[in-house]
Amino acid sequence: NTAVSVNISSNGWAWLVCGRRLLIWQYGHTSQRHNHCHELTLPPSDLAHKAHLVAVYVAEGRENPSCIAVSPEGTVRYWPSITHAGTSVEESADLHGQECDSLTDIAPHGCVLATTTSTLVLVNPQVSAGRHSVTCRTLKAPQGWLGGLGRRMSSLIFGALPTSQVTETKLVKVAAVDSKDYNSQEWQVYVLSDHSLQKWLLTTGESERLLYEFDVKRLVREALLEERWETFGGNSTEVEVWMLDMQPTDGGVVILVAANVHTSNDVWYALAKAPTDDLIPPTRFAWFNTLKNKGFCHDGDISELLAYQLLLTKDTAYLFNNYLVAALSLPYRFEDWDTIEFLAVGDKILGGSVCRNIPLFLSKVHGLVSILPSDCSPFDILNSSNMSIADSTMALSDLTSSQFHVTVTEADLEEMTLNNDSSTRLKAAFINYVNKNIAKSEQIVEEVFPVDDEPVIDLDAALDTVVLSVGQDLVNDMPAGDPRWAEQRIPGSSIGSSASLQILHQLEDKQKAFHMYLNFLKDIKLWDRLSAVSNRGLVMPTSYVLGEYAEKIRAAIVLYSLQQEHAMIETAIKRVLAEQKEKEPHLGLSHQDLFYRQVT
Structure with missing residues (x-):
């Protein structure tokens, strides 16, 4: 029952906290890759330790990382090197009973420790005469008329924060952005609470400055009413708003918010970008988008x-x-x-981060998982071992299968398994693979393509032609959820990888399904047995032809996205169908339906 939490930093280090145990490892490939896990012991605490109160960083001029960990009560423990677990120093942050929430790295200044009530403390490791120490200093806004001018002007122009909000400020997120000028060693620190957003400036050799603080909750309410007037009834007092998270971006910060009208059980979500480059607080968002998906509140929870x-x-x-x-x-x-669910028994997402523009998540079952966009070529994914992120091919395969809903019934699957046609049986093996019945999938493949009978190199071998045939059927598959295609569908020939009625979503579903098919070929050990085929009068490796299929799906998606802007594409589609003597079936199928269905 011990609480477990994880944090993944963008500098290539990750750590897990379980009780007082702190496990640290390096996940990114670098020239100085540390292949083992380090274990440190956290300070004693009556409350549960958490990974967001730990920072691991590599100080300038040092090879091994340092670590700072803070207990929820405010005991700071600093390890100059994680390779020496027994060498550490401690200090108390003296928080007068406040509970710590997060620790944010702002090297070389140290770290910003934030409490649940938005108090900020600068934790700064130091070394003097070979002795390590750590200091803790509370960050305070300047007092007095001139020092508080920024906050006073904000209050006069943009409205003061309600007194109750100032005295009871619940922290949501702290985010730090370093200056692009490497000589200045300047950090902009953003503090999002349940009502306000602060911008601090920390510069080497200067006192910290609170540039401004403004009522971000008021801006959210105004933006919601402006964009969804009818939904929220036109009365801001009836709208409850929650700040959920914040991430820095170019020119500002993006805030994730949730909202609910008191008379409804629906919970709406929105993303808002607050421009923060100026020295005065923003009066409106750079952009504000309510999201299409929403939640429903059951039983008031x-x-x-x-x-x-x-x-x-x-x-x-x-x-x-x-x-x-x-x-x-x-x-x-x-x-x-576009969602990916972690539904395996006992699984949950322990944490997430972004490294080199790739989102990373730590799953309790799958381990470290990188999520790739749908426009990434599946043919390139097969060579993912060359990527700079930790290997996660099998995890990606598992996750994608949860999105890929095959419409073949158990009875049809059994009939396909017993069929004499090799292509049909390979489809059955693929469907079993998608359904996580790996043993059955391997059994079918062994029966259809026994290893001993397969030549090492053979042009247009049975295995190659069948693999390409199934791949082609998959990318040309008829949408299972579109009743207009019912009369065209041949029993046993269609896997039905898409249940969408929209062409774009059908193409995206085919892309995911084809990605799964390539993973299937690799995991069932068919990929390495592929040779070459005759294609357009040339001898081509079978893997290259499969790569062409993946590229054609992507090309179809791009072409469809351009069609709204260029009417000539519709004219060209009709001409292509006419040259192929493709007659338009009844039941409302359009030229676009016919054209984009047959990807190859």
Whole structure:
């Protein structure tokens, strides 16, 4: 029953906290890769330790990382090197009963320790005459007329924070951004509470400065009413708003919020970018988008709906909780979330971060998992061992299968298994693989393509032609959820990988299904047995032809996205169908349906 928590830093280190045990390891490939795990002992505490109160960093001029850990009560323990677990120093942050919430690395200044009530403490390791020590100093806004001018002007112009909000400030998130000028060693520290957003400036050799603080909750309410007037009734007092998370981005911070109208059980989510480059607080968001997906509050318990956290890459926002990851393209266009669920028995997401623009999650079952966008070529994923992120091919395979809902019934699957046609039986093996029946999948493959009977090199071998045939059927599959295709579908020939009625989603589903198929070929040990085939009058490796299929799916997705802007594409589609003498079936199928269904 011991609480377990994880943190993944963007500098290539990750750590896990279980009781007083702190396990630290390096997950990123570097020239000085540490291949073993270090264990340290956290300070005594009556409360549960957590990974967000630990910071692991490599100080300038040092080879081994240092570590700072803080107990919930405020006892600071500093290890100059994690390779020497017995060498550490301690200091008390003297928080007068406040509970610690997070520790944020701002090297070389040290770390910013934040309490649950938004008090900030600068924790700074030092060394003098060969002796290590650590100091703790509370960050305070300057007092007096001139020192407090920024806050006073903010109050006069943008409205003061209600007194109750100032005295009872619940911390949501601390985020730090270092200056692009490496000589200044300057950090901008953003502190998001349940009502306000602060911007601090910490510079080497200067006192800390609170640049401004403003009522971000008021801006959220105003933006919600402006964008969803009818949904929220036009009365801001009837709207309850929660700040869930915050991540820095170019020119500001992106905030994840949730909202609920007192008369409804629906919980809406929104992403908002607050511009923060100026020295005065923003009066409105740079952009504000309510999300299409929403939650429903059962029995008044809203805690699970407010458990989402936020990660950002260059063009995608990732929302995640204990059991799912949702990806949203930026800029957001009111689209459904693309989700990956962690539904294995005993599984949960322990933590997440972004490293080199790739989102990483630590799963209790799968371990460290990297999530790849749908426009990443599946053919490239097969060579993922060359990536700079920890290997996670099998984990990706498991996760993708939870999204891939095959529409073949058990009876049809049994009939396919007993069929004499090799392509049909390979499809049966693939479906068993998707359904996690690996033993059955391997049995079918062994019966259809026994290893002893397969030549090492053979042009147009049975294995190669069947593998390509199934791959082609998969990318040209008819949408199982579209009743207009019912009369065209041949029993046993379709896997039905997509249940969508929209062409774009059908293509994306095919892309995911084909990715699964490539993983299937590799995991069932067929990939290494592939040779070459005759293709367009040339001899081509079978793997190259499969790569072409993956590229064609991606090309179809891009072409479809451009079609709204270029009417000539529709004209070209009709001409291609006419040249192929493709007659338009009845029941409302369009030229686009026919064209984009046959990807190859």
